[in-house]
Amino acid sequence: MVAAKAAALLDAFDSSFNVRKHHLELIREAFVNEGIRALETDSDEIPAMIPSYVNSLPTGNEKGTFISLDLGGTNCRVAAVQLLGDGKVEVLEVKSAVSGDFRLGKVESLFNWMAELVIELVTVKGRHLFSPSEVDGSETIYLGVTWSFPVNQTDINRGKILRMGKGFSLVNADGRDLVELFHEAFERKGMNARVSAIINDTVGTLVAHAYQNPLARIGVIIATGTNAAYIEKVDNIVKLPKNYRSKHAHESMVINSEIDIFGSPAYLPVTEYDVQLMAGSAQPNFQHYEKMMSGMYMGELTRLVITDFVDKGALFGGVHPGGFDVPYSFQTAFMSAIERDFTAGHSDSINLLTDNYEFLNKPTERDVEIIHHIVKTISTRSAHLAAATTSSLIQKQDLHRDDSTEPIVIGINGSVYEHYPFYEERLMAGFELIYPQNVCSRIKVELARDGGTVGAALVAMLCSSKNK
Ligand code: ADP
Ligand code: MG
Numbered sequence: 020m021v022a023a024k025a026a027a028l029l030d031a032f033d034s035s036f037n038v039r040k041h042h043l044e045l046i047r048e049a050f051v052n053e054g055i056r057a058l059e060t061d062s063d064e065i066p067a068m069i070p071s072y073v074n075s076l077p078t079g080n081e082k083g084t085f086i087s088l089d090l091g092g093t094n095c096r097v098a099a100v101q102l103l104g105d106g107k108v109e110v111l112e113v114k115s116a117v118s119g120d121f122r123l124g125k126v127e128s129l130f131n132w133m134a135e136l137v138i139e140l141v142t143v144k145g146r147h148l149f150s151p152s153e154v155d156g157s158e159t160i161y162l163g164v165t166w167s168f169p170v171n172q173t174d175i176n177r178g179k180i181l182r183m184g185k186g187f188s189l190v191n192a193d194g195r196d197l198v199e200l201f202h203e204a205f206e207r208k209g210m211n212a213r214v215s216a217i218i219n220d221t222v223g224t225l226v227a228h229a230y231q232n233p234l235a236r237i238g239v240i241i242a243t244g245t246n247a248a249y250i251e252k253v254d255n256i257v258k259l260p261k262n263y264r265s266k267h268a269h270e271s272m273v274i275n276s277e278i279d280i281f282g283s284p285a286y287l288p289v290t291e292y293d294v295q296l297m298a299g300s301a302q303p304n305f306q307h308y309e310k311m312m313s314g315m316y317m318g319e320l321t322r323l324v325i326t327d328f329v330d331k332g333a334l335f336g337g338v339h340p341g342g343f344d345v346p347y348s349f350q351t352a353f354m355s356a357i358e359r360d361f362t363a364g365h366s367d368s369i370n371l372l373t374d375n376y377e378f379l380n381k382p383t384e385r386d387v388e389i390i391h392h393i394v395k396t397i398s399t400r401s402a403h404l405a406a407a408t409t410s411s412l413i414q415k416q417d418l419h420r421d422d423s424t425e426p427i428v429i430g431i432n433g434s435v436y437e438h439y440p441f442y443e444e445r446l447m448a449g450f451e452l453i454y455p456q457n458v459c460s461r462i463k464v465e466l467a468r469d470g471g472t473v474g475a476a477l478v479a480m481l482c483s484s485k486n487k
Pocket of ligand 1: 241242243244313314315316350351352355356432433434435438439
């Protein structure tokens with residue numbers, strides 16, 4: 020009886036979560052069109068298709084030591100990135116958690132603190148990597164900055180801070196020029212340093228991967244959230260100022276797509292569980308696509324499905340485990356542990372469940388098999404959706420065209436892609452639903468380095484050599 024109930028529920032679950040070829044093609048076309056619109060309109064809403072002002076990629080042969088500074092929600096990381104040529108890098112970093120005082124205080128205090136981290140790197144921890152004149156300040160050092168907060172960028176080294184979010188609420192920060200704030204702090208600290216570029220981590224992912232594989236044309240992040248960068252013709256970036264476009268006509272630029280905000284329930288194959296997740300999220304009706312597939316949400320979707328199965332008597336004997344009602348308590352990493360469990364009797368998965376929730380009766384092997392099926396289906400959907408949206412960036416660059424034999428190289432960064440078992444295979448299976456074999460065989464999906472450090476240092480290098 021219970022078995023029949025579970026089988027019927029699983030069938031219904033499968034048919035709502037399996038995305039088919041026509042869905043993926045619809046999504047690809049819709050994302051292409053949304054992308055074109057976003058390149059044309061300079062909207063006051065949260066922008067997509069953001070110009071990076073990065074208009075060259077590394078060749079892999081560049082050498083030298085460059086500095087990056089990456090301020091994220093939790094940490095500030097300052098790194099000396101040694102470009103060794105032949106796509107090889109070595110990174111030495113100073114990392115420090117951003118304290119509450121810096122999140123809420125005067126903007127100058129935060130920038131003084133970041134300047135001190137640069138001093139620590141150049142004069143102490145990484146001293147051996149810099150020339151005596153760089154260490155004593157008689158020679159200028161150049162930094163690339165990865166800024167993981169909204170910024171209204173108007174050039175590679177110019178951009179005004181918009182509201183910061185992620186727990187930051189600084190006095191006098193909004194509207195200030197990011198690079199000037201750094202330069203003022205360097206001056207206060209008596210440093211001879213300049214910020215030569217500001218980038219976003221997705222742009223960094225593409226640039227960093229291009230150093231490793233110069234054929235890379237797309238960088239994707241599949242982590243807490245998702246995002247992607249690609250290369251666009253300046254002529255097509257209609258929203259750039261006219262004089263910039265005419266000066267750089269026929270050139271290319273890396274675009275931060277902010278693909279996370281693309282997508283509408285009008286064509287996305289949303290299930291009742293997606294609707295439920297959206298209704299309970301902090302920003303309902305925002306990021307429909309990202310909420311179906313990224314690391315922050317897959318575990319929660321799983322929790323909602325399991326809860327429904329328990330409600331209907333198809334799991335855990337119909338008894339809700341203690342603590343299972345806590346939103347976001349079921350992590351995406353649990354899903355990947357369950358898929359990686361090849362122990363006899365699924366003992367690892369059973370232990371994972373009983374370690375995290377309170378059970379009246381221990382979960383059965385059958386319970387785990389059902390849950391395994393659920394997580395496999397949810398993560399497969401994520402990978403297939405990622406293939407569809409990435410293919411929109413392949414289309415925009417016409418990389419799939421029939422007369423080309425070039426590899427289509429995609430660098431991907433993020434814990435979901437890196438650590439979720441079979442994610443890469445499922446991503447490729449998604450491409451196989453979309454493209455014929457001759458195109459799929461050219462698609463090379465590769466693990467990309469962290470764009471926040473290596474990418475920013477590379478862009479600093481590309482820009483400072485131009486400025487010199
Ligand atoms: P960030 O988003 O800060 O760049 P990560 O690339 O580490 O950081 O991605 C974090 C996301 O990856 C989280 O949403 C988390 O759920 C997910 N994650 C972390 N470890 C794993 C894992 N082993 N398997 C699957 N997902 C994971
Ligand atoms: Mg990251």
